[in-house]
Amino acid sequence: MLFSKRLIKGGVHPNGQKKLSNNNAIVKLAPPKRLFLSLKQHSGAPAKAVIQVGDKVTAGQMIATGQGGSANIHAPYSGTIESIAEHVAAIPGGGKQTMVQLLCDSEPNNNYIKLHHHYQSRAELIDIIADAGIVGMGGAIFPAATKLRSTLNKEIDTLLINGCECEPYLTCDDLVMQEQCVQVVGGVRYLLEACAAKKAIIGVEDNKPLALQALIDATSEDDNIEVQTLPTHYPMGSAKQFIQALCKVEVPKGKRSTDVGVFVQNVATCAAIYNALRFGNAMTQRVVTLSGGALEQPMNIEAPIGTLISELVATCGGLKLSAARIVVGGPMMGHTITNMHSPIMKGTSGILFLNEDELPQTxxxxxxxxxxxxxxxxxxxxxxxxxxxxxxxxxxxxxxxxxxxxxxxxxxxxxxxxxxxxxxxxxxxxxxxxxxxxxxxxxxxxxxxxxxxxxxxxxxAIKKAAEKAAKKAARAAGGTRPQRSPRVPKTAKQES
Ligand code: SF4
Ligand code: SF4
CATH class of the missing domain: 1.10.1060 (Fumarate Reductase Iron-sulfur Protein; Chain B, domain 2)
Known part of the structure; x- marks a missing residue:
């Protein structure tokens, strides 16, 4: 179903630049030598490291536990913990974060520690998502399980799956929908169970025809999952606008989407949820868009969390000219970084290497x-x-x-x-x-x-004064000082 053009208030039509990176299949990165896993790659407090320097770890092993509303972090490959120290991070304003540095085994063994992934109830299903360290991959980086737990005492009518990817240049969700539609739809089915919604709607902008077709085919047997086409219109993918476009309801100021009976999740997060519940895989990899006019060969790369941006650039054949600006995320809402020696995190959807012509007028x-x-x-x-x-x-x-x-x-x-x-x-x-x-x-x-x-x-002070006054009164009532015990004179023997 295609909606009429005006579904959200305002908005703009920036040049999508999607063709730079959406023509080729996702490239799977070979295991890097080193990974840098930030302890703060989600909303909430930093995760707490549960390994020590020198420890050997296996792929899938939890290396940090979520605390204070944050998410668990797992080792993407087997290897040795080299350090837990400050390292430059791809965060707004630059700066460093505490990261676990993992030296990957030169020949990573094929063992992968699987999560316990059987459940009897909604709460247990959500616990598996928490164990897997899954966060919203559309940019919110909010732990998925925390968001889902908030639905346990609420009635959810509609589960909305966001496949808009309205930011220019980014195509990682597009490619995930095309190539991993089975995982995406599998994740939607698990999510329907987790939030007890009556139906799910997957909303995709009309500039992604291949993704739309893949999803329509993958959901042909599902009576309670609809795929809907939305016009390409920025910021259609913003949660409030997405809900407005598909459900015709406005989330009141200060309220959450669950307060209006809607639960929203991103398509790549659905695929991660499927991998956790179906196979017991923790969230250790993600697809990232590398794009921009300064990059030799823009593409989408599936890489372990913690891979250095410089390694991804090398996979793209390097830079063909010096980048005038490096942006993490999309050009509309992303932030600038200067150091390519920082790693990707769970929420890194894209890294753009823009040339002078691609920059807005300054x-x-x-x-x-x-x-x-x-x-x-x-x-x-x-x-x-x-x-x-x-x-x-x-x-x-x-x-x-x-x-x-x-x-x-x-x-x-x-x-x-x-x-x-x-x-x-x-x-x-x-x-x-x-x-x-x-x-x-x-x-x-x-x-x-x-x-x-x-x-x-x-x-x-009042208590002390009262005690003093009571003592004084007692003395006055007795008329004499309290008697001390009589002194017993020491004998000569005791004195010697
Ligand atoms: S940045 Fe803020 S003020 Fe500007 S268009 Fe977006 S919501 Fe409106
Ligand atoms: S010039 Fe810019 S800030 Fe001023 S009204 Fe026009 S768009 Fe708004």
Whole structure:
């Protein structure tokens, strides 16, 4: 079924650039010599390493356990733990993260530690997904099991599977849907069971005809799974817009999709869920798009988590010219990195090597009040007004204008004829507000602890004064001091 064009508010039509990388089959990377597994490759707290330097590990073995809402991490290959230390990471703003450095065996053995993957109930099914360390691979990197557990006490009507991949250049989901449609649909069936939804809809943009056909064929026997075609329209793949397009419901501000009876998951995550429940495989590999005009041969590579970006570039034949910008993720919502010696993580969908011609215009001019950013905003915000408030350092007023609802989708900046870096304003303001909130919380905690201490000291002083007064009163009532025991004089022998 193909919907009419206007399904979501606003949005833009950037040049897809999908053909650069979607013409060839997924390339499977040979086992790398070393892997760098970050302990923080999901939302929540960093995972806790459960191995030590020098330990021998087998493929599939858990090397770090999720804690505080995070996810388990497993060894993709057998090898030896060389170090657990800081290493450069492909994260926004650069910087380092603690990583487990695994020296892979020169001849990786074929043993793979399988997860216990039999279940009797929904809760046990979800536990297997948690054991496998599966996170949302569409960019959210939220542990899939945590999200699923939230459905145990909710009624879910529709399971939505996101195959939009609306960011330009990225084609990893497209290729996964084409080549691994059995795993994707298998994962959808498990998810239907896990969240007890009545039906599932797989939504795919119409610029992926091969993926659409593969899914239609793979679901021909499933009465409760539909495949629906959506128009190519950025940001169709953003969760709120995706739900709006397929279910015609809006998720109210401050609410989750499960509050409106919808559960959303990405196609590649479905394939990972299938591999865990069907075969007991933990999440140790993923498909990554390598693309951009500076890359010799753009392609999709299935690589173990922890592979260095430099090794993926070498597989693509290297760079044909120096990249003007390296972007992790898509060009609309991704972030820039400078160091190719950083590894891919569970949420790395693509790495782009863009040449000068592919970069947006960087010299901006004053706002001409054309209102195009307002028309393009899928959240119905006033990007021009918000940017002005942020430029004047009035973050409170920007919040009142709806900054908290901003998806950082980049549609406004993309359409702006003055090339104003609107998304950068909103990204800066969101980070700054988060930082200020954290500082306020810290100050509040310190104030509360100080108040508690003062109260305790006051109570102790009152208690001491009361005891002293009671003693004094007792002495006054007795008229004399309490008698001491009479001294027994020491004998001469004791003294000697
Ligand atoms: S980045 Fe924010 S303000 Fe700009 S279009 Fe997207 S949601 Fe609207
Ligand atoms: S699109 Fe750019 S120039 Fe036009 S109103 Fe928005 S900020 Fe101003």
């Amino acid at each position: 010299t901006s001019s004053p706002c001409v009040s054309c209102g195009r950013c307002v028309a393009a905003c899928p959240m119905g915000l006033l990007p021009n007004a918000m940017a002005e408030l942020i430029a004047n350092d009035d973050l409170e007023a920007a919040q009142k204008q709806g900054l908290n609802s901003c998806l950082l989708c980049g549609s406004c900046a993309f359409i702006c004829p003055a090339s104003l870096p609107l998304t950068q304003y909103f990204s800066y303001a969101t980070t700054e507000i988060g930082r200020q909130k954290k500082m306020q919380q810290k100050a509040q905690l310190a104030r509360r602890l100080n108040q508690q201490r003062t109260r305790r000291l006051e109570q102790e």
